[in-house]
Amino acid sequence: MKKNKSNKYTNHTLIRKNILLWYDQNKRDLPWRKNKNPYRIWISEIMLQQTRVKFIQERYVSFLNRFPSIKVLANASIGEVLNEWQGIGYYSRARNLHLSAKIILTDYKGRIPIQQENLKKLPGIGNYTAAAIGSIAFDENIPALDANWIRVLSRILNFQGQIDTKKSLKYLEECANKIISKKRPGDFNQAVMDLGSEICKPKKIHCELCPIISNCLSNKNKTSLLIPKKKKKKERKLKTFFQFFAEYNGKFLMVKRRNKGLFKGLWELPGWEVEGHFLDCSQKQKKDKLGSFFVGKNISTKKIIEKKIHLTHVEILFVVFKVSVNSMDSKVSEGKWVEKDGLLEEGISSAQKKIIDYIQEQKKLFKI
Ligand code: SF4
Numbered sequence: 001m002k003k004n005k006s007n008k009y010t011n012h013t014l015i016r017k018n019i020l021l022w023y024d025q026n027k028r029d030l031p032w033r034k035n036k037n038p039y040r041i042w043i044s045e046i047m048l049q050q051t052r053v054k055f056i057q058e059r060y061v062s063f064l065n066r067f068p069s070i071k072v073l074a075n076a077s078i079g080e081v082l083n084e085w086q087g088i089g090y091y092s093r094a095r096n097l098h099l100s101a102k103i104i105l106t107d108y109k110g111r112i113p114i115q116q117e118n119l120k121k122l123p124g125i126g127n128y129t130a131a132a133i134g135s136i137a138f139d140e141n142i143p144a145l146d147a148n149w150i151r152v153l154s155r156i157l158n159f160q161g162q163i164d165t166k167k168s169l170k171y172l173e174e175c176a177n178k179i180i181s182k183k184r185p186g187d188f189n190q191a192v193m194d195l196g197s198e199i200c201k202p203k204k205i206h207c208e209l210c211p212i213i214s215n216c217l218s219n220k221n222k223t224s225l226l227i228p229k230k231k232k233k234k235e236r237k238l239k240t241f242f243q244f245f246a247e248y249n250g251k252f253l254m255v256k257r258r259n260k261g262l263f264k265g266l267w268e269l270p271g272w273e274v275e276g277h278f279l280d281c282s283q284k285q286k287k288d289k290l291g292s293f294f295v296g297k298n299i300s301t302k303k304i305i306e307k308k309i310h311l312t313h314v315e316i317l318f319v320v321f322k323v324s325v326n327s328m329d330s331k332v333s334e335g336k337w338v339e340k341d342g343l344l345e346e347g348i349s350s351a352q353k354k355i356i357d358y359i360q361e362q363k364k365l366f367k368i
Pocket residue numbers: 152155156199200201205206207210211212213214216217218219224
């Protein structure tokens with residue numbers, strides 16, 4: 001029986017070789033690429049979830065200086081970890097890192113497990129992160145399919161399906177398994193990620209610089225910009241946070257958010273959230289809420305800011321009222337009067353920090 005001859009578009013050896021050659025000459029100099037220490041790789045992969053490489057480079061170095069090993073991380077308090085994570089966003093990642101460090105210390109004698117199934121049992125580690133850690137730190141032969149990998153692969157194959165379906169992902173995973181370098185799986189995963197972020201970008205594609213241009217079916221068919229195809233995006237949820245800015249003697253009241261939902265366990269201005277966007281609340285609602293936070297009658301309020309903050313799945317309108325209080329008494333059990341700089345000692349979301357910075361800015365400008 002005659003064997004099917006592979007052409008240059010299906011020649012995996014050629015694609016593999018050209019991608020790795022390009023990576024060896026062009027790889028980005030990133031702090032987590034200095035060595036294959038599994039702890040360093042793990043921290044980098046968690047930080048990179050939903051955050052840009054450029055943004056985390058310095059924060060990564062700082063985090064490792066503060067928590068140089070699993071043991072140090074596991075023995076730190078969650079407050080210390082959240083404090084170091086401040087501004088990076090998606091704080092559940094910091095909580096999961098802390099929790100996982102404790103599990104690794106107790107159940108795996110302080111060593112990050114090699115087996116994929118054990119890695120995936122750790123909080124915050126899904127298929128992609130387990131594959132990235134496995135391939136980069138332990139040379140496991142698994143493609144770590146992130147958005148870059150999927151885009152590059154879809155374009156090489158001129159894949160016309162919608163990539164956000166289980167069936168498509170399964171197909172792309174099978175193809176990736178055939179293409180990945182068995183000798184250098186970690187490098188190959190990182191090479192494709194680099195190729196996707198530097199050359200095969202979502203909109204600005206630089207095919208002329210691409211090491212696999214002659215193996216790329218979408219380039220041949222002039223369809224690269226139409227790939228990958230996706231289902232229509234869901235609209236972002238709208239929320240309004242009504243909040244009180246109560247200042248007394250240069251300090252203002254912050255409260256700890258309940259332990260579930262958006263921004264769980266983080267510190268924020270006292271207030272409440274509602275679905276949808278509203279520029280004001282009812283007088284009764286405001287009075288009831290004031291009564292639940294502050295002591296005293298006839299406390300006056302004045303609206304000082306309205307500002308929208310966009311997160312990945314939600315758009316929040318912050319409406320903040322300044323509250324004139326006569327003392328630091330409050331009815332909140334988990335509340336603290338803090339100075340602006342004192343905030344740095346606590347975990348707050350980057351959205352709330354932006355609002356507080358904005359209030360301070362408006363105060364200076366308009367003496368509100
Ligand atoms: S040739 Fe163009 S579309 Fe194809 S993989 Fe390279 S950069 Fe992407």
